[in-house]
Amino acid sequence: xxxRLRKPTNLKALTSNIDHLDWFSAREEGLGKxxxxxxxxxxxxxxxxxxxxxxxxxxxxxxxxLMQPQPGETVQDPAAGTxxxxxxxxxxxxxxxxxLYKLPEAQAFFQRHNAFVGAELVPDTHRLCMxxxxxxxxxxxxxxxDALSPDGEALSKANLILTNPPFGSKKGxxxxxxxxxxxxADTSNKQLAFVEHIVRALKAGGRAAVVLPxxxxxxxxxxRRLRTWLMDxxxxxxxxxxxxxxxxxxxxxxxxxxxxxxxxxxANTKAVWVYDMRANMPAFGKTRPLTVADFAEFEIAYGxxxxxxxxxxxxxxxxxxxxxxxxxxxxxxxxxxxxWLRDTEAEAEEALTEPEDIAAAIIGxxxxxxxxxxxxxxxxxxxxxxxxxxxxxxxx
Numbered sequence: 001x002x003x004r005l006r007k008p009t010n011l012k013a014l015t016s017n018i019d020h021l022d023w024f025s026a027r028e029e030g031l032g033k034x035x036x037x038x039x040x041x042x043x044x045x046x047x048x049x050x051x052x053x054x055x056x057x058x059x060x061x062x063x064x065x066l067m068q069p070q071p072g073e074t075v076q077d078p079a080a081g082t083x084x085x086x087x088x089x090x091x092x093x094x095x096x097x098x099x100l101y102k103l104p105e106a107q108a109f110f111q112r113h114n115a116f117v118g119a120e121l122v123p124d125t126h127r128l129c130m131x132x133x134x135x136x137x138x139x140x141x142x143x144x145x146d147a148l149s150p151d152g153e154a155l156s157k158a159n160l161i162l163t164n165p166p167f168g169s170k171k172g173x174x175x176x177x178x179x180x181x182x183x184x185a186d187t188s189n190k191q192l193a194f195v196e197h198i199v200r201a202l203k204a205g206g207r208a209a210v211v212l213p214x215x216x217x218x219x220x221x222x223x224r225r226l227r228t229w230l231m232d233x234x235x236x237x238x239x240x241x242x243x244x245x246x247x248x249x250x251x252x253x254x255x256x257x258x259x260x261x262x263x264x265x266x267a268n269t270k271a272v273w274v275y276d277m278r279a280n281m282p283a284f285g286k287t288r289p290l291t292v293a294d295f296a297e298f299e300i301a302y303g304x305x306x307x308x309x310x311x312x313x314x315x316x317x318x319x320x321x322x323x324x325x326x327x328x329x330x331x332x333x334x335x336x337x338x339x340w341l342r343d344t345e346a347e348a349e350e351a352l353t354e355p356e357d358i359a360a361a362i363i364g365x366x367x368x369x370x371x372x373x374x375x376x377x378x379x380x381x382x383x384x385x386x387x388x389x390x391x392x393x394x395x396x
Contacts, residue, residue, distance in 0.1 A: 076158035078147035148176035164211035165194035202261035231269035237308030245284035279341035
């Protein structure tokens with residue numbers, strides 16, 4: 001499929017039909033929601049490419065509910081994709097302000113034109129992103145740039161960052177070239193580099209929720225330095241271990257890190273709360289899709305303060321919710337890949353019946369093994385990790 005029109009008559013017919021649309025009624029009837037549905041269906045149908053990284057809508061909505069974006073805040077997504085996080089944040093604000101009508105005109109103008117910013121590297125995805133924003137009444141905001149290049153330094157500082165940076169192989173966009181990067185300047189691991197961008201892009205007191213693969217939590221050398229730096233500059237108050245099988249076309253293991261930028265640069269993290277939503281969970285996939293209800297218990301445990309300040313109570317050794325002091329994490333060499341429940345993933349995978357779900361689980365194991373090889377390669381010789389993306393493509 002392509003968007004190029006080769007015959008003038010087709011262009012004339014298209015523009016005529018667009019001109020006759022009642023855009024006000026179309027918007028009121030949910031044209032934006034319909035477009036989002038098409039994007040999600042396209043992602044679920046894809047076996048490779050950008051579709052495999054499409055963030056599930058129930059996960060986006062749960063994160064947005066917890067982070068509570070407010071009118072007047074700048075919300076950034078440095079890896080915007082098709083703008084799922086930005087659209088969900090806009091919807092949350094509109095639901096709490098009667099579609100912005102409760103706001104002063106100047107603030108409503110800000111929400112429509114300046115509140116949402118970001119970057120998307122892939123031109124085709126950027127076009128889908130801009131259309132999605134436009135259909136939801138959001139104008140501009142996301143640039144067709146690489147957030148890990150000098151262009152990323154120009155992005156507006158944010159009160160809130162919501163993002164799911166690309167994971168898997170490290171192809172595309174080249175090595176990070178930011179002059180302001182110090183912690184991740186010596187690595188080709190873009191997942192680590194995105195974390196540094198996010199911390200630097202937050203205003204003092206700003207908050208973030210970031211979807212990241214497991215290797216960011218346990219990788220040594222640059223990975224460990226980054227986690228130490230993150231916990232110094234920010235209050236990393238919550239880690240959500242996500243179940244496997246929730247991303248289309250792959251069984252990658254992921255987490256959500258919730259943190260707030262400190263007003264000083266030292267000792268901001270006092271303790272990290274970890275919620276294990278991975279162990280003893282159903283085998284998610286086409287036959288058992290992720291739903292909003294799956295996050296209900298976590299949202300209750302998280303509490304009503306987006307910065308993790310609500311009163312929290314541990315659930316014991318058999319529960320999913322535990323607190324780990326900063327000293328306890330330091331004793332683990334700042335390894336945040338923390339699990340205490342018996343993981344029944346193997347039993348869950350045995351219950352899979354759909355060929356696509358079984359294939360996704362196999363790919364997930366292959367990718368996890370590849371990530372460990374990449375991490376080891378970087379420890380031995382940093383530049384040699386650049387030779388591994390071909391293996392990642394073979395796994396696809």
